[in-house]
Amino acid sequence: MKRTSYHHGALRDALLAACLRLIETEGLAAVSLRRVAREAGVSTAAPYHHFPDRAALLATLSTQGFQLLGEQLAAARADAATPMAALTALADTYVRFSREQPAYFRLMFRPELSQPDKHPDAMAAGDAAFAVLADAIAECVRAGTLPTDKADTLAVMFWGLGHGLASLWLDGQLEKRAGQFGATASDLVDDVMRTFAALIEPSAPPLT
Incomplete structure (x- = not known):
């Protein structure tokens, strides 16, 4: 289920935390903006508001x-x-x-x-x-x-x-x-x- 309650600053923190979890559990190769978005429970377009790539x-x-x-x-x-x-x-x-x-x-x-x-x-x-x-x-x-x-x-x-x-x-x-x-x-x-x-x-x- 997608989360829609993140405000602007919290979304950035949530994406960073999700990326860190992915590295810990699956390694750096698992990281993509799409995968991080899924881990954070947001739309695939959401990471691009903070990170161009x-x-x-x-x-x-x-x-x-x-x-x-x-x-x-x-x-x-x-x-x-x-x-x-x-x-x-x-x-x-x-x-x-x-x-x-x-x-x-x-x-x-x-x-x-x-x-x-x-x-x-x-x-x-x-x-x-x-x-x-x-x-x-x-x-x-x-x-x-x-x-x-x-x-x-x-x-x-x-x-x-x-x-x-x-x-x-x-x-x-x-x-x-x-x-x-x-x-x-x-x-x-x-x-x-x-x-x-x-x-x-x-x-x-x-x-x-």
Whole structure:
């Protein structure tokens, strides 16, 4: 049955929620404006009032995902006791986000949505989320715990490590490997990030 009670703003939100549900349950390939309309219980013409095409719908969701991730990263950094602890907290938050928001995570890094000329809002939101990590690295540099000339490199290294762990966990591979080590995936992620932080911190004692 078609729903006709959505007002203008609510229709947009309903379409975005329906699209997210489709990605979660059936994958990105299932998404079309017609299918999203059916999932939301509206006419097939309704999505076009807000989104000219499928890419625009997905880019809007990607923007939302990065905004949500950025908020969570900022909160994790603010709660950390030290600059280096903030880096570990950011990595933990990034990995947890992928577990709690798998539809967003699978969508946000799609190459077709990472084109600033076509989807500037998504790119800006992604840059803002990355800036939380970059600022945390800069704080470590100011505190003397990380080398000044490697700040940009270390930001990408932390991002790459966190993203790799998140992807492995989301795909079920990390839990499998953790089980072979007699650990949980969560404990393994924590140990990996703390080990990495200790290795790159000049003043850190040797690992034992």
